[in-house]
Amino acid sequence: MCRNFNKHFLTSAIILSTVSPAFAQLTATNNASQANENLPYSRYGIGEQRNGVNTILKQMGSISSAYANPFAVNTDNPASYAAVRLTTYEAGGEGVVRNAMMGSDKYRTGTATLSYLNVGLPLSKNGGLAFGLRPYSRTRYNMRGADSIAGLGTVVENYLGDGSINYGFIGAGYKFKNFSLGANFGYLFGTIDNRNLLVPDSFYSYASAVTRSAKIGGIYWKAGAQYEAKLKEKLSLRLGATATLSQSLNVSQDEYWISFWSGVGSSEFSDTVYANADVKSKITLPLSYSFGAHLVGGSNWMVGADLTVTQWSQFRKFDKPDPAVTDQTFRIAVGGEYTPDPADTRSYFQRVTYRLGFNYGTENIRLRNTDMNYYAVTGGVSLPFKRSTDRIHLSLEGGSRGTTVNGLVKENFLRFGVGITLNDRWFIKRKYD
Numbered sequence: 001m002c003r004n005f006n007k008h009f010l011t012s013a014i015i016l017s018t019v020s021p022a023f024a025q026l027t028a029t030n031n032a033s034q035a036n037e038n039l040p041y042s043r044y045g046i047g048e049q050r051n052g053v054n055t056i057l058k059q060m061g062s063i064s065s066a067y068a069n070p071f072a073v074n075t076d077n078p079a080s081y082a083a084v085r086l087t088t089y090e091a092g093g094e095g096v097v098r099n100a101m102m103g104s105d106k107y108r109t110g111t112a113t114l115s116y117l118n119v120g121l122p123l124s125k126n127g128g129l130a131f132g133l134r135p136y137s138r139t140r141y142n143m144r145g146a147d148s149i150a151g152l153g154t155v156v157e158n159y160l161g162d163g164s165i166n167y168g169f170i171g172a173g174y175k176f177k178n179f180s181l182g183a184n185f186g187y188l189f190g191t192i193d194n195r196n197l198l199v200p201d202s203f204y205s206y207a208s209a210v211t212r213s214a215k216i217g218g219i220y221w222k223a224g225a226q227y228e229a230k231l232k233e234k235l236s237l238r239l240g241a242t243a244t245l246s247q248s249l250n251v252s253q254d255e256y257w258i259s260f261w262s263g264v265g266s267s268e269f270s271d272t273v274y275a276n277a278d279v280k281s282k283i284t285l286p287l288s289y290s291f292g293a294h295l296v297g298g299s300n301w302m303v304g305a306d307l308t309v310t311q312w313s314q315f316r317k318f319d320k321p322d323p324a325v326t327d328q329t330f331r332i333a334v335g336g337e338y339t340p341d342p343a344d345t346r347s348y349f350q351r352v353t354y355r356l357g358f359n360y361g362t363e364n365i366r367l368r369n370t371d372m373n374y375y376a377v378t379g380g381v382s383l384p385f386k387r388s389t390d391r392i393h394l395s396l397e398g399g400s401r402g403t404t405v406n407g408l409v410k411e412n413f414l415r416f417g418v419g420i421t422l423n424d425r426w427f428i429k430r431k432y433d
Contacts, residue, residue: 037111037140040409041402043161044324044365045315046283047139047192052076052116052167055092055393055419059380060335061357063304065292066240068226071389071423073120073130077224077242078182081120081128081173086389088120092419102409115417131170139163139192146201154201163192165216180226188249189217209258216283218249234298242290246314249283253318284316303336312364324365331361335378353382363401367408374401380417393419
């Protein structure tokens, strides 16, 4: 067992050390550095929500509700933990390049992030456990505009935001005959900073800045269920469902209003007009539920579809409704995978798994009486190590979100993903050592 653990730890370290510079190089060119990341719609709601599923599911449009794999961890439906048969370590990262358009203005940004760290453990023949850490949402924007105010003339407005919320969790799943139940329990935590600058368009004038820094934290849980029915010898139907009830997070916010003298090429802070520190409030996250169905052809192929609905009318930000957040969103996804012959030890490419997918949905942001949608086409491969269930996963996703209608921003994006899955036989009794 120790030899296997050392082998997998070393392999994981080598791969992650190789992946990280590749992502860093991606973001170092074409104005795509981490510092230049700009997500204009992350100003609203709780920021831009991250897709926390593993690279395997991202290759198939994230059809996660009914997915179960004995050699991988599906954290989106904890009922799937009952299917885990080997101790499983997972890690993944992604890089994304965005081309944004607003009217005649165009710009390109990019970034690279660690997507997830997961560990899955088989506890018994019918039960499994998993724990992990992943990003939940990201706030990063830099928006600039101008307005005319009586007595001041033209005022330049600059809106800046930065921060993130992460999710650490532990969950368990158990199987009763053909029916599995599971739940994740975890903690959401992070900080979001916002700053609004108002600067009159003149050489010498008083300007103002409003800064708000919110520390966010709270328990967050999710439940899931799966059912599998055998239709033929090598054909089965798997159904899945998940539910996340409306839940509240604790917020502690510091707010400062500052007036300063703006000179030529410099600024000197002069006075704090208003200060209110450690103000307690709540953020209420909405009810969300999903349904999925997969048709599974043994260990060779699988096709499936998912539907997710979220009731954003329940969302509250600092105990108040957010006027930029819509009432309800939906997301549909379809996808599948194919492995020619997973047992063929002579031909490497017979054991490679090929995946495709597609998803379409509505955004939770509604601005200037305009609804927004998104879509993406996904694909990828899982490359096995020699004579092993360990695999490297490569994914590619291309799509679009937003709109240029009414002066809004439309993004076309290309997302690259890399993941690794390592399996070990912990907690399994062996006859010989």
